[in-house]
Amino acid sequence: MENTNKIALITGGSRGLGKDMALRLAEKGINVVVTYNSQADDAQNVVSQIEQSGQKAAALQLNTGDTKSFEAFTETLKQTLTDKFGTDHIDFLVNNAGIGGYKMLDEVTEDFFDELFNIHFKGVYFLTQKLLPVLNDGGGIINVSSGLTRVSLPRSSAYASMKGAIEVFTRYLAKELGARGIRANTVAPGAIMTDFGGGHLRNSEQSQKMVSDNTALGRPGVAEDIGGVVAFLCTEDARWVNGQRIEVSGGMAL
Numbered sequence: 001m002e003n004t005n006k007i008a009l010i011t012g013g014s015r016g017l018g019k020d021m022a023l024r025l026a027e028k029g030i031n032v033v034v035t036y037n038s039q040a041d042d043a044q045n046v047v048s049q050i051e052q053s054g055q056k057a058a059a060l061q062l063n064t065g066d067t068k069s070f071e072a073f074t075e076t077l078k079q080t081l082t083d084k085f086g087t088d089h090i091d092f093l094v095n096n097a098g099i100g101g102y103k104m105l106d107e108v109t110e111d112f113f114d115e116l117f118n119i120h121f122k123g124v125y126f127l128t129q130k131l132l133p134v135l136n137d138g139g140g141i142i143n144v145s146s147g148l149t150r151v152s153l154p155r156s157s158a159y160a161s162m163k164g165a166i167e168v169f170t171r172y173l174a175k176e177l178g179a180r181g182i183r184a185n186t187v188a189p190g191a192i193m194t195d196f197g198g199g200h201l202r203n204s205e206q207s208q209k210m211v212s213d214n215t216a217l218g219r220p221g222v223a224e225d226i227g228g229v230v231a232f233l234c235t236e237d238a239r240w241v242n243g244q245r246i247e248v249s250g251g252m253a254l
Contacts, residue, residue: 012097020227100197174243190249216251
């Protein structure tokens with residue numbers, strides 16, 4: 001266990017991809033703080049599972065789309081780190097929290113656009129900025145993007161545009177934080193069967209068939225396909241991976 005005292009903060013860690021990331025990080029000996037927006041019980045369940053495995057964990061409420069709450073969140077985080085982990089810094093920030101949103105261009109309202117923008121880009125940008133003083137030198141940032149930045153599917157123009165912005169932002173993070181030894185990478189999941197976007201893939205056999213037909217490995221992804229890649233990026237094995245977009249899609253639309 002190389003990372004016994006390292007700590008990762010994962011936004012949106014109560015279920016789906018974030019939950020699997022948290023559990024896989026704990027398997028690597030990394031302590032975890034997860035944030036949740038409304039699913040407090042689910043988040044506490046993740047904490048319990050991690051604690052049973054022998055690692056430390058905590059759950060904090062955060063709406064990643066509300067930048068005005070970040071100041072108070074950062075103070076709560078620092079207090080939690082001091083009380084529960086005996087430190088006031090984290091080593092890894094995983095910007096995972098997100099919502100689905102699918103509309104044709106002519107159906108997109110400003111409110112719909114703004115909600116996606118606030119959660120998927122503005123929130124990620126300013127939460128990362130706010131947490132830079134709390135992030136240890138030599139640590140890492142992982143931003144979650146989407147296969148939809150590379151493969152264009154109708155109804156995803158707004159969502160995918162925000163994720164495209166995240167990919168550019170990640171490269172700039174890598175450049176600007178390199179002097180502190182902090183790495184920044186993007187993980188881009190393909191189509192995954194979770195609650196995401198109202199479980200639209202999981203609930204549609206037609207969508208699953210379309211995904212399977214267009215994926216080299218012949219099936220849609222599941223949450224358990226993603227967490228281990230994020231965990232790997234938080235280990236010494238990935239110390240020379242920086243500024244990269246790693247797609248985890250089973251070979252979709254090759």
